[in-house]
Amino acid sequence: MKEVLKAVVNVFLKMPLGFMVTIKYFFRKPVTLDYPHKKRPMAPRYRGRHYLERYDDGTERCVCCGLCAAACPADAIYMEPEENEKGERRARIYEINLLRCIFCGFCEEACPEEAIFLGHEYEFSDYERSSFLWTKEQMLVQHPRKDNPFKRIYRRVRKAYGAPDKIS
Amino acid sequence: MADDTRKKTTTKAVATVTLTIDGKSITVPKGTTVLEAALQNGIHIPTFCWHPKLKSVGACRMCYVEIEKMAKLQVSCATEAVEGMVVHTDSDNVKQGRRAIIEFILLNHPLDCPTCDKGGECDLQNLTFEHGYDDSRFDFRKSRFVDEGSTSTFDDVRIGPEIVLNRNRCILCYKCVRANKEAFGEYDLGAYERGNITQINSAPGEKVDNPFSGNLVEICPVGALTNSDWRYKIRVWLTKTTPSLCNFTSSGTNTLFYKEDHQNKIFRTTSRRNDDIDDGWLPDVTRYGYQIVNSPDRLRVPLIKKEGKQVEATWDEALDLIHKHFTEISDKMGSVCIGGLASPSLDNKSLYAFSKFFRTVLNSNNVDFRSDYRMLPPDAETVFSRLCSRPFKIADIDDSDVVFVFGSDLLREHPNEYLRMRKACNFNNARVFVVNPYATKAADIAALEAVYKVGSDEQAINGICLAAIDDNLVSGPKAKALAEKLSPLTLPETSKACGITVDDLRILARALAESRKISFMCGEIVTRSKERETITTAVSNLNLLFGLENKGQVASLARYANSGGACKLGVQPSPAPAVKDKLKEIWGGYPECEPHNTDSMLALMKKEEVAGFFVIGANPIMLHPDRQFVREGLEKLDFLVACDLFESETTEIADVVLPLCSWAEYDGEYVNLEGRSQRAERAVKPMFESRPGCEIIKLITAKYEKSLGEDEQLTSEIQQLLDLDSALPLPTEFMAVKVVVEDKQDEGFEIPLFVTDDPHHCGHLTEKSPSLTSFADDAYLEIGPDLAERLKLKEGDNVRVESPVGKVIVPARISEHIENDVVLIPRNFSSTPITSLLMRKKRIDRVTLSKVDS
Secondary structure, eight states: OHHHHHHHHIIIIIHHHHTHHHHHHHTSOOSSOOTTTSOOOOOTTOOOSEEEOBOTTSOBSOOOOSHHHHHOTTOOEEEEEEEOTTSOEEEEEEEEETTTOOOOOHHHHHOSSSOEEEOSOOOOOOSOSGGGEEOHHHHBOOSSOSOOTTHHHHHHHHHHHTOOGGGO | OHHHHHHHHHSOOOOEEEEEETTEEEEEETTOBHHHHHHHTTOOOOOSSOOTTSOOOOOSOTTEEEETTOSSOEEGGGOBOOTTOEEESSSHHHHHHHHHHHHHHTTSOOOOGGGOTTTTSOHHHHHHHHHSOSSOSOOSOOOOOOOTTOOOSSOEEEOSSSEEEEGGGOOOOOHHHHIIIIITOOOSEEEESOGGGOEEEEOTTOOOOOTTTHHHHHHOSSSSEEETTTTTTOOGGGOEEEEEEOSSSTTOOEEEEEEETTTTEEEEEEEOOOTTTTTTOOOHHHHHGGGGTTOTTSOOSOEEEETTEEEEOOHHHHHHHHHHHHHHHHHHHOGGGEEEEEOTTSOHHHHHHHHHIIIIISOOOOEEOOSSOSSOOSSTTSHHHHHHHSOOOGGGGTTOSEEEEESOOHHHHOHHHHHHHHHHHHHHOOEEEEEESSOOGGGGTEEEEEEOOTTOHHHHHHHHHHHHHHTTSSOSHHHHHHHHHTTTOOHHHHHHHHTOOHHHHHHHHHHHHHOSSEEEEEOHHHHTSTTHHHHHHHHHHHHHHHTGGGGEEEEEOOOSTTHHHHHHTTOSSSOOHHHHHHHHHHHTOOOOSOOOOHHHHHHHHHTTOOOEEEEESOOHHHHSSOHHHHHHHHHTOSEEEEEESSOOHHHHTOSEEEEBOOGGGSOEEEEOTTSOEEEEOOOSOOSTTOBOHHHHHHHHHHHTTOOOOOHHHHHHHHHHHHHSOOOOOOOSSOOOOOOOOOOOOOTTOOEEEEEEOOTTOOTTTGGGOHHHHTTOOSOOEEEOHHHHHHTTOOTTOEEEEEOSSOEEEEEEEEOTTOOSSOEEEEOOOTTSOGGGGOOTTOSSEEEEEEEOOO
């Protein structure tokens, strides 16, 4: 009888007590995500894949000055400048080799035009090495974009150069 | 004051002064500026507007120094060093002054370094980091030059075919304007407006397209002047530099290639200052000529002719074919029936290997390096070859008090010597005399520019001699002896014959007689003349009469990059006796067969007595003065091998075409017109399958199962030849000058034609350089305004130029400086076969001009 009682207590009292933590988590929101379908928002200063910014009127900010490539410790950036139809300096080729990149963010810091940023994308896997060579077209942000956090900076720059405000 | 300073330092500086700079006691010649004194002694003073080869202006005020007992900071570039002066270049006061100047310059200088091509090598950038404030205290809009209707945010203006100006970036150091004026004598760039809106710009309605315009970009301390050559191509820190030389002019101008190894590409050429040669100025042909190296039109693989068509082949096939045909020819007709023509722009080793291959392997004396000479000297011991071998020092032009140019358009032929001549005149008060059949661009500095009648070259020189005798400038036995030799000639007659007035002849004679140090230069009008022996005899008389060689230098200037080397290494049919003896000694034998030069080889080809021909680097069809003659000769050949960089008229008809390396693709040594041997290093890997000349010849030799020797052996043999003193003395006795009456003129052809080089081109390769073709891309007819008016020609009109043997249609270009009835056409463009107008046997080519109604 005593044995039976002990078993009943174990089952109905001690076991739930032992599983207390587990049971508690049954009713909590899970910490894991349904990964490929859902993604976790990254920290604001996370350094993922690069993107190239544009001005409000759609022209790319990058002038191909070469400072990012000079700052790059992994030598992952290659560029060739050209003269666009307005006579301004722009990149003809701008490539980042993501296999070489160590995501240190020096390019972002070196950029005098605030053109290159490290974004929040982190999924790099492919079947070919060549697909890790990201070109300018792949990295430029979409043109009419909803918000532009750089409007203020841009205005300040234009003002310093004494350019008319009409473009901004 | 600055002017005087310069003069004193460069002429004779006897008195010295001792001053103290930063506690260091320094002794310098009197008249030196404080800045120069400091720089000479390793004390660095930052500058923007100062340039070692220009007069000081003190425009930038960056070179502030503190001088004790002087109340304020002084600009050291315009302050003369004085005995006992105590100078501080590093005191707090000076630092404060420099900081203020940088801040002031940056007032209106845009901070667009990311888009500026000077970024990374900018004086302002460097000095701002070194001396400037971290931040600006001025918070207002920078002044900006915007052209109306411009949508660009860059404000760039194209002021010349190659030069782009950004006035916002300009810090008004005036270096470009001063160099243009003082060093190059050009006035197409100037400073306009006043005050805040002062701007550098091209002269109204003009373009900056002078033959030295590239230098303006190089000396700009900021990115205000850039050229399309380097603009938006690459960052300076990604490039490496290789020391090289100019392969187009004969001075051997020292250059620096900026190259990138991964792309195997040269991006620009800058100067590598060598005060003995170039003073740091590069003519545009030197600066932009490198572009042919990376041209996509380069010959890529060897071609061999199969069933009348050139098809691609491997090197081995091509070399086998050459060996097979050359042995066939020598077996059948003897090895004398093979000839060779090399380009005088090849390096020493290639030229030497070429000559050694022909003379030791083929046992033939038919080698030459002159494809474009009208008449080749029949013998090595002529007065002309003596004159050519005379030593000449470019730097000695500087302090000559008389610079005498005879029969040369220096600007086109020898741009470096032209700049030296300007320098001698502007900085050292030399008197410049130009005696030429047409007026040249040196007119503005020339004390007298005497234009003689075309074809009366020797009469002009005789006239000067006679004027000297007549004026008793020279007397005694000398005058008597010469007067005897020239006896039937009298001064008035000669003056009439040559078209220079008696007064002018007297002035020229007086200048020659009174000069203390003279530089006498003969140019292409003499060297390419059919009667050059007669002309040089007259020059030799002149030399004897005035003792010119005793008080300076007399020379006929070599024309191509390694003409000097070719002569010294004996790449002629009959080299100088000393060279010949040396070659016999080195090789242990020398072919005894009769030597033939290019002209006689071509004549033999027509008679089918020369059947095999090997051309390396040269293009005789384009450059030889008788196009038809050359073409007929080459077409009769059994076997023609042509090695060149590009497809040309000669490679078109060749049986085997081999791609040749340019001078930037291998290490080579070149001998300039002074006889100075200089080295050009390999900058890039050989393009496509091209190979250096020396290697090609070695490969062919290997097919004969022979060897020309290892590299070291060749180098030491070349050195032995270069060490020979090849200078032959000019005659020491007066000689009679036969008066040449011009051949009978063809009826109706009256206007003398000179075929020269375009100021932006040289030889047949430069037309492949995009930058140089932006200055001139096709032949044109240069004509004086008077003649143009008489023929009712306007700028740009198409003109039919007809000679007894051919005709071409070219646009007219009116040159203000040509005053008499002569016309000039450049020979550098393959699209217009100018040489088809010329006749080999005529002294003067005469043409008729008629307007083509479009």
